[in-house]
Amino acid sequence: MSDALPERGLNTQNAQSTQNALSARRTQRGDPPDSAHGGGFAPFEPPRRARGGGAGWQRWQMGSLDPRDMASEAPADILPAEPAPPPIDFAALDAMREGARKEGYAQGYTQGQTQGYGDGHREGYSRGLEAARNEAAQLQALATNFRGALAGVDDHVARALVTLALDVARQLVRTTVAEDPSVLLPAVRELLTSEPALQGSPSVLLHPDDVALVEAHLHGELEAAGWSVRPDPTVARGGCIASAASGERDATLGTRWTRVVKALGRDDTWEPPHD
Structure with a gap:
């Protein structure tokens, strides 16, 4: 019972506020106050039409529910809907991906080949130079040994030739003395x-x-x-x-x-x- 009292007072205040607002609106329009109607709410009256034959008013009619009619009656300032995105061409994407892969592979291959050629050239040059030095050392040792062997051969050949010459001379002298x-x-x-x-x-x-x-x-x-x-x-x-x-x-x-x-x-x- 006690809880209903505040709620009733709140409703009374709301009703009073509504009544005051209606009275103020009637005063602005020049309508008689609420006392002319017996001191309660004034009976509902439809709004009066302005003079001049009802200009500015139109009769409300229910619009058509057909989507085609609704599209034709759409305001002109509404932007057209954006077109739907084209379908994704997965074959073209695969081709682009494959082309990029091949291009990257070609660039990497060329770069690697160039770098590898330079590294291989330097390494091959170093190895070839080392091998040439080793062969030159071997040839030098062989030449030294050959000179020593040749000197020995020369000495042996020289001795053999002298021995042969002496044998021939000895025989020649004997033959000459015997004959002359x-x-x-x-x-x-x-x-x-x-x-x-x-x-x-x-x-x-x-x-x-x-x-x-x-x-x-x-x-x-x-x-x-x-x-x-x-x-x-x-x-x-x-x-x-x-x-x-x-x-x-x-x-x-x-x-x-x-x-x-x-x-x-x-x-x-x-x-x-x-x-």
Whole structure:
């Protein structure tokens, strides 16, 4: 009961406020106050039409519910609806994605190839240079060894050639003496004219087979120098020995041979060893 009292007072206040607002509106329009109507709410009166035949008023009619009519009656200032987005072309997207992938791959391949070529060139150059240096060192060692071996070969060949030459010369002298004993005569003349002259009954010792030859060709020279000729079987043919009280001079083939080979730095004997 107590709760209903405030609510009733609130309703009374609202009604009074509404009544005051209606009275103020009637006063503005020049209507008689509420007392003219018996002191309560005034009866509802439709709004009066202004003079001039009802200008500004129109009769309300229910509009058509057809969407086509509603579209035709739409205000002109309403913007048209945006068109629907085109459908997504997945094939074109795949093609674009594949093209981008190929382009990226090509760029990466080119860049990698260029960088790889540069790195490979430098690495290959370093390895090639190192290999060339190793080969050059090996060739240098080989050349040094080859020079040493060549020097040894040269020395061996030189010795072999000298030995061969001496063998040929030895055989040639023997053949010449056997075929032409007169080759002894220059050796005898050399002894006769050699200095200093021998003193004390000088004589020439010859192989018995060479005595007649020397006396036949050098008899006058020997007699003028005071020399005599004596046979000596120990003297080989083609050689001679000058003997006197003051000394001897050996002009045998063996002695002359020894002097020649010593000049060549050899020690080959006139009579080679027999196997």
